Amino acid sequence: MSKKIFQFVLERLLTEARRVYGERLVAFGVFGSVGRGTPNPFSDVDVLLVAEDLPRGRLARVDEFVREDEAMSAALGARRIRRGNFWYWDLKPDYTPGGVIEL
Numbered sequence: 001m002s003k004k005i006f007q008f009v010l011e012r013l014l015t016e017a018r019r020v021y022g023e024r025l026v027a028f029g030v031f032g033s034v035g036r037g038t039p040n041p042f043s044d045v046d047v048l049l050v051a052e053d054l055p056r057g058r059l060a061r062v063d064e065f066v067r068e069d070e071a072m073s074a075a076l077g078a079r080r081i082r083r084g085n086f087w088y089w090d091l092k093p094d095y096t097p098g099g100v101i102e103l
Helices: 003-024 032-036 058-076
Strands: 025-031 046-051 079-083 086-090
Touching: 003 025, 003 046, 003 058, 025 032, 032 046
Parallel strands: none
Antiparallel strands: 025 046, 079 086
């Protein structure tokens, strides 16, 4: 995956974080290979969001974050794949091997 695609995803994620958390968003950090500028085609995007005045309790915070999650899914045309107790994003569900990805 090219760095431009990662940049696009990060810009959309930051936009949605600002929309969901507004003035409560304190920091948005990127780490891992994408943060270092050395992603490869199999890299994921590791982010740390710091916000103030979050709801009490882990589940309440997760519920609030789901809005960000759903907004990103819609913005990217992605879908969530569930496998047992975990899930991951299929960012291009209509992609076929050898196909062209356009942003």
